[in-house]
Amino acid sequence: MNQIDKxxxxxxxxxxxxxxxSGQKWFELGLxxxxxxxxxxxxxxxxxxxxxxQQTIIGPIWMFLQPLLATLIYVxxxxxxxxxxxxxxxxxxxxxxGTILWNFFFxxxxxxxxxxxxxxxxxxxxxxxxxxxxxSNVATQTIRLSIQSLxxxxxxxxxxxxxxxxxxxxxxxxxxxxxxxxxxxxxxxxLIIAVFTAKYRDVDTFLQYVLRLLMFASPVVFPSSIVPLKxxxxxxxxxxxxxIETFRAVFFNQxxxxxxxxxxxxxxxxxxxxxGLVLFKRREIAVMDII
Amino acid sequence: MGNIVLRAEHLSxxxxxxxxxxxxxxxxxxGIWKNxxxxxxxxxxPSTKTDVNxxxxxxxxxxxxxxGDVVGFVGKNGAGKSTLLKVLSRITLPTLGSIxxxxxxxxxxxxxxxxxxxxxxxxxxxxxxxxxxxxxxxxISKFDEIVDFSGIEKFLDTPVKRYSSGMYVRLAFAIxxxxxxxxxxxxxxxxxxxxxxxxxxxxxxxxxxxxxxKTVLFVSHNAQALKNLCTKAIYLEKGSLIDIGNTxxxxxxxxxxxxxxxxxxxxxxxxxxxGNEFIKIKSVKVNPGYLDQHQIIDVRTPLVISxxxxxxxxxxxxxxxxxxxxxLMGDCIFDVDSPSVPFKxxxxxxxxxxxxxxLNNGSYSVNFAFVKNTSSLLFEYEDSLxxxxxxxxxxTAWYGDWPGAVRxxxxxxxxxTLV
Numbered sequence: 186m187n188q189i190d191k192x193x194x195x196x197x198x199x200x201x202x203x204x205x206x207s208g209q210k211w212f213e214l215g216l217x218x219x220x221x222x223x224x225x226x227x228x229x230x231x232x233x234x235x236x237x238x239q240q241t242i243i244g245p246i247w248m249f250l251q252p253l254l255a256t257l258i259y260v261x262x263x264x265x266x267x268x269x270x271x272x273x274x275x276x277x278x279x280x281x282x283g284t285i286l287w288n289f290f291f292x293x294x295x296x297x298x299x300x301x302x303x304x305x306x307x308x309x310x311x312x313x314x315x316x317x318x319x320x321s322n323v324a325t326q327t328i329r330l331s332i333q334s335l336x337x338x339x340x341x342x343x344x345x346x347x348x349x350x351x352x353x354x355x356x357x358x359x360x361x362x363x364x365x366x367x368x369x370x371x372x373x374x375x376l377i378i379a380v381f382t383a384k385y386r387d388v389d390t391f392l393q394y395v396l397r398l399l400m401f402a403s404p405v406v407f408p409s410s411i412v413p414l415k416x417x418x419x420x421x422x423x424x425x426x427x428x429i430e431t432f433r434a435v436f437f438n439q440x441x442x443x444x445x446x447x448x449x450x451x452x453x454x455x456x457x458x459x460x461g462l463v464l465f466k467r468r469e470i471a472v473m474d475i476i
Numbered sequence: 477m478g479n480i481v482l483r484a485e486h487l488s489x490x491x492x493x494x495x496x497x498x499x500x501x502x503x504x505x506x507g508i509w510k511n512x513x514x515x516x517x518x519x520x521x522p523s524t525k526t527d528v529n530x531x532x533x534x535x536x537x538x539x540x541x542x543x544g545d546v547v548g549f550v551g552k553n554g555a556g557k558s559t560l561l562k563v564l565s566r567i568t569l570p571t572l573g574s575i576x577x578x579x580x581x582x583x584x585x586x587x588x589x590x591x592x593x594x595x596x597x598x599x600x601x602x603x604x605x606x607x608x609x610x611x612x613x614x615x616i617s618k619f620d621e622i623v624d625f626s627g628i629e630k631f632l633d634t635p636v637k638r639y640s641s642g643m644y645v646r647l648a649f650a651i652x653x654x655x656x657x658x659x660x661x662x663x664x665x666x667x668x669x670x671x672x673x674x675x676x677x678x679x680x681x682x683x684x685x686x687x688x689x690k691t692v693l694f695v696s697h698n699a700q701a702l703k704n705l706c707t708k709a710i711y712l713e714k715g716s717l718i719d720i721g722n723t724x725x726x727x728x729x730x731x732x733x734x735x736x737x738x739x740x741x742x743x744x745x746x747x748x749x750x751g752n753e754f755i756k757i758k759s760v761k762v763n764p765g766y767l768d769q770h771q772i773i774d775v776r777t778p779l780v781i782s783x784x785x786x787x788x789x790x791x792x793x794x795x796x797x798x799x800x801x802x803x804l805m806g807d808c809i810f811d812v813d814s815p816s817v818p819f820k821x822x823x824x825x826x827x828x829x830x831x832x833x834x835l836n837n838g839s840y841s842v843n844f845a846f847v848k849n850t851s852s853l854l855f856e857y858e859d860s861l862x863x864x865x866x867x868x869x870x871x872t873a874w875y876g877d878w879p880g881a882v883r884x885x886x887x888x889x890x891x892x893t894l895v
Contacts, residue, residue, distance in 0.1 A: 312566035
């Protein structure tokens with residue numbers, strides 16, 4: 186064996202602090218590591234928030250304007266032209282709630298699924314747990330969601346005060362859980378997709394259509410009540426359906442919360458998230474050879 | 477002598493070349509099938525026979541590095557240096573073998589990794605610093621030093637996309653220079669920046685290793701910079717470790733093996749020899765007056781060019797021989813003539829000495845021109861010999877390219893005329 190200097194008797198080899206080998210552990214979520222790098226997660230969140238509205242005139246106001254413009258389009262196209270019912274909910278509130286939640290899911294998912302492709306230049310030069318990137322992306326989207334929720338809340342209370350509609354009750358406490366569930370769904374599926382898009386870009390092109398379909402397979406621009414009965418079970422199997430419907434049930438006092446479907450969604454999302462984390466952790470370094 | 481802080485054992489890295497597409501998808505499926513259902517597992521090693529698409533970027537590399545060592549990695553392009561640094565930095569996984577280590581490791585394979593063009597210098601100091609592994613507190617405590625080192629305090633709140641490329645590199649290097657790991661991995665960063673800044677970086681690196689006792693792993697094509705900075709060196713060739721030890725010895729060994737030499741050619745009979753009815757080359761030779769046992773031609777080495785040829789004149793003519801030295805790019809460095817004199821048919825030989833401290837470093841080839849009566853060409857023997865001249869410097873901290881077609885050592889005298 187080649188050595189710069191021969192090992193000496195007093196050299197201590199028992200206390201290696203780390204080891205790099207080809208083998209990866211079979212089951213590892215990598216969450217502890219991400220926690221150790223939480224400073225970096227926050228830094229990327231800051232970067233994304235600061236950078237997203239550089240060189241614009243109205244800056245962060247775009248964060249409100251984007252969902253508002255989308256909502257207005259939906260009100261006109263789906264509400265007025267297509268005359269899709271909103272189950273008695275004011276159109277603007279109905280579409281705004283769908284848009285905000287869908288955008289949160291969509292942005293979290295697409296940020297996560299392109300993790301390797303968009304960050305290849307960084308991943309090729311420096312090591313940190315790769316999960317830092319998708320986690321910080323989802324955190325950024327959560328902040329955007331919170332800010333956009335303000336818009337929803339303002340319009341909502343306008344209806345409460347002026348038209349004396351709706352009343353809030355204890356079920357409001359489920360809202361944070363809905364956000365976590367949506368984030369976990371986006372993260373879990375995004376991580377799985379990320380591993381495959383890194384090697385085969387076909388996945389990415391194919392998914393463009395799947396995502397477009399998914400929006401219309403979720404009650405974003407229509408209420409679930411118009412879905413034919415024979416598709417009902419399938420429709421509710423999509424985790425986004427109970428999430429959006431529960432959100433509307435809480436704010437618009439429409440019927441009872443479908444706890445059974447919410448439970449199924451929670452279990453599915455949990456399995457998806459664990460599979461995603463394990464797969465991502467196993468492949469996070471190896472993927473860089475083929476990107 | 478410090479403790480061993482890093483150990484590489486049987487390190488090998490395999491790459492599969494070729495396009496990723498439907499072909500590789502088929503292979504993936506076959507691989508999964510084989511691994512799941514076949515009792516014979518798909519095992520590969522650098523010694524097994526491989527097809528053209530298999531590339532072993534590292535083959536069974538073993539070494540130990542001690543605390544406080546400054547180790548230089550040398551080798552040609554494709555020798556595996558960058559792959560080794562990538563494996564050490566955990567950017568790519570080894571196929572076989574392992575690396576064990578103690579202490580925090582930071583790698584600097586590029587300056588300014590993760591810089592965001594839209595953000596200000598101030599934001600980017602924090603962003604890049606944290607990507608490289610510093611925490612926020614450390615950056616705050618070193619912030620003024622970093623700004624000072626980079627010399628961009630006026631532009632701290634300007635987006636870095638407005639920076640000149642020089643400012644950008646300065647800021648990036650300033651952050652990197654203030655990293656405080658136990659083991660620092662550096663790749664070719666000397667290739668950027670102006671001379672003054674390069675010097676600043678080199679002295680900073682030297683300070684890190686000598687004063688702070690850090691372990692530094694360093695890759696550069698610049699043998700001179702390595703010689704000056706490193707205490708130990710590792711020489712890689714085609715993924716294998718060829719030599720390891722004292723920097724001077726390893727680098728000399730490297731240069732000697734890499735020098736492409738055609739220092740002599742000789743021909744037994746006129747029938748085999750190049751030439752024509754007047755001239756047939758018997759032998760041509762460059763004879764270096766090596767300065768030490770390493771036998772490297774560097775800028776100090778005197779070279780004796782000697783030649784012999786069969787001469788078959790027709791009639792009473794005078795013969796002169798010119799020696800023409802060209803660079804690899806085809807630029808002529810010089811063309812020197814012998815006196816034009818009559819010779820009888822037979823064998824004629826000649827010699828010319830290029831003194832040491834005359835040629836610049838680079839690759840050269842030699843042409844011989846045989847001229848009748850100082851006016852007409854009898855025969856020109858092109859690209860007969862070629863040799864490389866390596867760089868050699870003393871008492872300087874500048875490692876950029878030395879300008880000039882030649883590099884003579886004329887005296888430049890200084891004297892003080894006023895105090």
